[in-house]
Amino acid sequence: MPKDQETHDFIVRYRNQFYPNKDLWIGLNDIKTEGNFVWEDGTPLGNLNRWLPGQPNNVDNMQHCGVLTRENNTGGYPNQWRDDDCSEARGVIVICEKDILFCEEETLLTDAGQILFPRTEGGTFSYSKQLCQSTSGSGRPLVTRFCRLTTSGVAVWNSPVSLTCGINLQNLSQTTNVTEETALTVATKLQLITLQAETLSTDDIIITSQLLQEITNVSATKQIGESILTVADNTMKVNETVLLKSHIKDRAPARVLQALEMFADRVDLSTDRFTSKRQDVALQAADVSVQEFDQGQGLALFLNENGSSSLSEGRLFSFTKEDEREGFLQTADIDVSISLPANLSNVLPLDNTTDVRVSYILYNDDSLFVQPSQDAVRTRIISGRIAGMQVKNLPEPVVITFAPRKEVSDEEGKVVRCVFWDFDAEAGQGTWSSDGCMSQGKANGRYTCTCNHLTNFAVLFDVHGSGFGEHERPLEAITYVGSIVSIIALVLTLLSFIITRKQRQSARGPHARNQRLVLINLCVALLAILITFLAGIDQTASPVGCTAVAALLHYFLLAALMWMAVEAVMIFLAAVMVFGHYVSESFVYKAAVVAWGFPLLAILSTVGPSSFYEYKMSKYCWLAHLPMSYAFLLPAGLILMFNMIVFSIVMYKLAKREKVQKTLTGTKEEDVDKQWILGQLRRAFSIMSLFGLTWVFGFFVISGGQPAFAYLFCTFNTLQGLFVFIFHCVLREDMRKWLKSFDCKGKNENNCVVDESKSSSAAAELMQFKRVHPGNSPDGSFEELAE
Template sequence: MKIDFVLMLNNIFKCDKMHNIILWLIFLRAFASHANAKTILPQGHLKPKVIDDSNEDLNPTNVTHHYPLLPSSTTPAINRFGFCEEEQYFYEFITDNNQTQMLWVTWNLTKVGENAVLPNMCSAQTGLPLRRRCYLSATLHQAVWEAQTNNTVMIQCHNSMFCEAEEFRHHFIHGEGLEQHVNSWKRTKIYQKSTLQDMCLRPNGLPLTRRCLYDKKSHRAQWEPLPASYVNYKCLRTTEQQIISNELDSLLGNVTSRHRINDPKLRLQSSRNLIKILESPSKRRLPADIHLTNEILRSLIAETPDIELSSDVLQITHNLMTSDPTVLRMSAELNATNSLLDTFESYMDSVGDKFVSEAHCRNPAIVYATHNTTTSTDNTLSPPPTTLPAVEVLNSHLHNGIYAHISGNISVFFVNPLCANISGIAIYPSKVSASHSKELNYDSFNDFHYRFIFMNETVNGLLNDPDLELASFVPLSMWQHLLQHFSLLQRSPVIVFKVYAHDGLFVESNTMRVRKPFSKILSISIPGYEDALPESLPFLLRQHGTSFESNPNSGCGYWNYSTWTSGGVQTTSESPGVHRQPLVLCYTSHLTQFSYLIGGSFKQNDLTDEILITSVHMEALDIISLVGCALSLMGLMGIWITACLFKSWRAQASNKILLNMCVALTLQMVLFLFVNTDDISETLVDEHDYTKCVFLGALLQYSLLVLFTWMLLIAFLQFQRYVTVIGIQRPKHYIAKSAVLAWGLPLIPTLLVALIDPKSYVPSTYQLVTDTGICYPSGSGLHFGVILPVSLIVTANLAIFVYVFFSISRSLSMATQRSEKKLVLKQIRLSILLFFLLGLSWIFGIFAFMKMGLVFSYLFCLTATMQGFVLFVYFVILDENSRRCWQQVLCPNRAKKAQKKATELQSMTTASTSNGMDLSHTEQSHTGKVGNT
């Protein structure tokens, strides 16, 4: 079949009227060409190449529309049990310039259990390479191909499979500062999520990701559009918490280098480094770490599953199972737990026949080298030792044909039934009856006992076992069918049992679960057998709580890599001759992970807004602010209680001004702590209720500006009191006039921002994600509506404070030496009061806003939040009038005695003064007389 003939057919094929005729012509021409010794021959592995009489080569990537199967006459007779023979198909292929060609494709000779892949040829529908699996049919007793559809259109893979690296600009947060960074999205396969070349962590501990999509129209891979929240995104680099994400990301880059993947020693070294990182003390594990660890693990075992890595793989998986359940659940957003589970299961299945091969049966003394393990030979029921190895390898004392790896959360048992007729395992609790003490093995890591089940044991015998918790085995009748299957494949049969201590890796994304495992999880696999089981496989689980008859969701179930389900599993509580057993007998027609499930309604917390990491110093600043605000609120409550109880106290002019200031301060604190919070703001944004958000933000802005206006008026009054003392007279109703000014003037900037730029009150997506977003002005609204008026008032107050301070200091310098110490203390107290009363602590806030140093952030949080508490101390606790009022309420008897004593002292003072006046008058009279005289 020549290329020019194919192109001619393609041009004719475009005519709709002759569509059916052309199809038959193509079909007949194919037979004619095939009869003339023009055939598709394999080049390399599965790489099709067209050879004809003129030696014209056709692009090996040009392949496609799936037409009737044509048997190959050139394929020699091959062992029909171990390999799928060659098959040829007619495909329609779309070139890069959108032209159509009809080509032959050959599926080459493929071993049973393997996938045949057409290199450089992808499906136009999915963008992925075409794969066909070769498997051994249990009914036909021969190797057969997976069924192939007849409408596959093919394209070249180089444009469809991968999204190429793309530049991405963002910021890194360093303390209170930002650093612009040029990053890039990693080259990624379609339908997968990519991370950035330089790790970019979100506050929830997950990396920033972007999905690679496939466009069916253009037949190309393309990045999904960047969401609006990614514009000027701020990533966390230096965090308050000690994390291992950056170390794992660096290790992943080293592992994926080609020379390291191909070198067994370097792979082993990398696995040891990974374990060392995961076991770093005092470091927080993040959801990103689960994803990165799985990627490293997959890279280490992708090429060849070395048995030398088996202990390390088990130890790594064990370490991840010890992670916080919240971290594991959040990592499911990247499908990290399912991917890790699949990686672990696939690896253990692939190395099973190497541990318990036929050679192992003939020579049970064979011990394979593993790392960081110990080999146990003790078969007694001893308690766990004080210091345990990371992974324990059991080989020498077990039955012939059994090899085991045991760690704290997972135990793996490899069983070759040909060696000792053992085909199952039974699990027992930590405490068992004395009758089992000699036949059971003890798992010191997981604190349970176990024994192995022989093929000729029965289900009824296991049901009568009083201590049994979990068991499963392959019956003799089933094993005979399986043995015939493996004899055709000429490979050693192996059963792999994996016992999971808990469901840490079996993560459901739904917040409401209708069932959950309430026992250990048993995974059963028979590597190399992919057909349906010839008969149902029994397994037994102990019931917990209510029986499955009272709850339809209770009973035996399995994990389908999405949720726990019982489909395809038959649950029964009774067997012939056995009644009301605590054990549940179940049957399954497939192999996977099984457990006893309890039905009910189990709610999981929504972890969407969970914050696991914060910027350096952010947590400390938050704690300082919360403590200061709490003390300030307590102080304000004390002022309000004092004002409510004592009319004489609140009637003082100075206290009237104080109460107006406290109204604004209380309103600000209540809004900030209870009303305009990040959670409420996020709810308003999610519900698109922007009017309420603008109202709350404007109210918070207004309360702040009112507070500062009162501070400015107080500064002016203090200036009059301490500087311009002589001849000053307060205007009539000056407090009422001050109140009108203080409560009315801030309306101007507030209304201007609300009317001109209302969107500035809505928090950004990044602020909502980091739990720092409240309804408050931002951008120009913040600069001109808040920062500018506050800066002007603080500057004026600072000038007045300095002038008053030096005026008082100059007056004190004229004081007598005897009272100097007392006056100095009074000056210090007055300076502290004025510092807080005039809002001078906001100088630190302005400096922090201008990024002039982290120290100003700490100073601002320490001082600004304490304003209410300081006012309470000076105007209530240290004020003599307020103390006297509280003493009359709390200690009336003591107050009466103090008042009586003060009255007596005043009388004595008055009498002494009178006597002195009389004496002076007498002396003056006497002098007058003397003078007159």
């Protein structure tokens, strides 16, 4: 603060250089106690007296703020102070920050021995240079001590708090009863234990969150607040997986957030403001009068000029709507700000005789907002609160501005959402929600959001850039409709296989039986995929259940691909080796072990105890990017490649066989060409659908392809069950005959005579071909090429 003439002169020179013709607010007010002017940080005015004659005079009992008069003051008293109405507009506010005070280095004899405390800034903790040497607490400071700032502006040491080196969080929680008398000691010990964030386990984070809530329930002194803020800062540095596990098990990170909010609501303010900053979290709480509150309160974070991302090196400034209108928020180095609407007393149940507790909390990242997802928070997070009130459905919005912490590419910036953290969403797990919030676009490198309520705010970016934008809803509709159609088609296919199994088995022999079993298994796998998808793809409320859904989808997709590979082998044997090779009945059972077993091994290798919580994304119940790459896309690609090779061999052999048939039967060339083309088309579409060719489109989609590939993938993949029904039921001659038999029941038999001429002619040709190439079944009978 300008405690002397030199500091006062500096302010005057600053004003004359940048705002020569303006009167300036200089950060003085006597709002708390009439006539007792103090600085914005609550410290007293000091001995320097530069008031104008007769000032302060508090005209109409409305002048509670201090103003520095301009150089060319017409009254003949330049560069003096006077009081004025706080609602008057000024071009700029000058806030004089207090001097940084220190507790000097000191050596103290404690229970832990002779301890050296280094020179420490006022309002912060000092840790002894002597460290624990025991195994369990190795590297942890032996003692901590708080450097306290007194109301008279002096920094003094508090009593030291020592910690038994072997103690851990479980011991602390079991041996200490948190009361108003013990709260400070517990908070300080908790702060010491959590310093080594990399050593904290899931249970440690759970205990930490519980102790924080117990502490804030019984006491909320400023010194306790310093410890709580340090513990929260330590917790934000814990491993992501540990935080995720603690969130799933006990919502521990959310409890830490709520403990901070509870402290902000309850902190005992001897002056009108509490401000504390750490590297990753900062908190400010203030009591303001209703009149001051109605001016529209706000808070802004100015980054340090050295480019540091630490909140502790940034500057927090309170402002009003008037400052905002004067262009305060256009300052280039504002990183994040929140502005409450004016005249909130008209919509909130406020007591005009009681001050309003307004608090703000800033977080450097989203570590405590646990929700690993496809979207990422690329801004700091800021919250605004009014103690004891749920502020929502405001007629005028809260305005929040954010500067991205990292460079945002054009692709990432396509999908930007203004969001808030909803603690009650997802069955109490919490999630980012955009309800009541709108994006106002980007200007001067900052994103502006408006919301009709108060809570924790941030901006979400789609860092993986799906890039489909307006195509998302049509793609979703295609997926769901196609899935339902395929489910119906697969059920009909299974029913037809089951009902006709005896007739078909006796007519076709062992090879047909094997092929029927392969198709049944494929249908079961496809049906399981579709049902699991529809029932669970967006059920993210239960993380464990969502992971189970992702695992089931993973398993059945691989199983379906494996059965497609088995089908490929069956078609290869039928089309290429059918006339010289017999496929045993045990083939399907051996294939089943591989087809159902391999996917299980792939999942077990991915969802281990250490990687369980990294297996899925939380936006949908599907694989996260890393396991999707090596545990799904890689094996799917290999299977697809195998199927394509088989497909090519079959096509080649079928073409060659048509030429042989032409030579043996003497069919006219035009007829053979037509039959050959139609047959190839039928087989090509059948094999392509069964072999999962649609996953080619899937690869292009995942690689960031055009929306056209997404439409093709969604359409063909979800309708795969329908393709199975068409190619194995609708287009099969024996199935058509079986379906026609239902229509013939009860009708005149003459109307239901089946023309056998074509089939007899074809049988004769094939028997002639059989004489050249002996049959493959035990009894020498010919089996149909494709079941």
